[in-house]
Amino acid sequence: MARVSLQGVTRKFGNVTAIEDITFEIEDRAFWVLVGPSGCGKSTVLRAIAGLESITSGRLYIGDRLVNDIPARQRDVAMVFQNYALYPHLSVAENLAFGLKMRNENSTKIENRVGEVARSLNIEHLLKRKPKQLSGGQQQRVALGRAIARQPQVFLLDEPLSNLDAQLRDDTRAELKRLHDRVGITTVYVTHDQVEAMTLGDRVVVLENGKIQQIGKPQEVYAHPANRMVASFLGNPPMNILSVTYQDDSLAIDVTDNGKRQKIPVPLAMSSRIQASGLRKFDLGVRPEHITVVPSDTASGIMLVVDLIEPLGRETLVKASLPDSNLSLGFITDAAWQGKPGELLKVRFDAEKLFIFDSNSGEVVNGH
Structure with a gap:
């Protein structure tokens, strides 16, 4: 596990600044949520941590290692996307084991780890199925499980629940919180859904136009917003x-x-x-x-x-x-x-x- 530290991180695309002077430090094993309206820069921050976006300026640390120039595959992070990105030709068990096989782990460790993750996500009965035989919620659990099985230092989630119906979102959100409490992997979660932000995060980072508006505990940010944007964004019905x-x-x-x-x-x-x-x-x-x-x-x-x-x-x-x-x-x-x-x-x-x-x-x- 590891802390994640961003110091003045900026990402520009030509003359367009996607994120500007992003500075915060996520403690080891903490669960932080990046929240804000569409286009605010939250996914760009996440992709920068993952190494999928290079940064224009600033410093980015995972643990004590400066990773500005470290490629994504060497950062020891696992990312779950909105579209799950499962391998359709592999079974659930093979999807869960994929990252471990890429690390050349021995077969006994892989089997034990797959079983452990499957039990924690209640998908043991699905191990022999292919992704097309699963519901959206089941696919989402498999995608989470594949990332968890690797035991990365940092877990990155980019709106992983947005494709689920309302009841399944509520159920899976609760499962995700319990899972983090058990596993304790440092987690950065991106969402535009304020309910997810308020219920999941130890801290929330509210962004707008590529800049941080406020950082704090969810209830503190709700009760003591720094500005009109934060106040009107958090709350349903809105302020x-x-x-x-x-x-x-x-x-x-x-x-x-x-x-x-x-x-x-x-x-x-x-x-x-x-x-x-x-x-x-x-x-x-x-x-x-x-x-x-x-x-x-x-x-x-x-x-x-x-x-x-x-x-x-x-x-x-x-x-x-x-x-x-x-x-x-x-x-x-x-x-x-x-x-x-x-x-x-x-x-x-x-x-x-x-x-x-x-x-x-x-x-x-x-x-x-």
């Missing part, structure tokens, strides 16, 4: 972002309702930070779970018109807009809530859980 103006110790939503601005009172500590910033226009972020439906005669609150109701079983997702505007909000209520499209309702934001972002830079103004 609501509203344009507001600060005035009279309140945040006024920049849309009129019968000639009046709807105002949101803010706590004193938040008001002090806003005043210290010297800014008066902001982006307000509020997560759906921090919006509560209140009686219409409540003194403070925001009036909305219900647009769409989505029952989700134990809770209900409501999408609503401010009257006479196209500004929409999503929030969560309990399953017993009764409402219908077109209905007027009043909601209150949890003032202690609001996020204020600089409208230009996107940086967070108030921290929790």
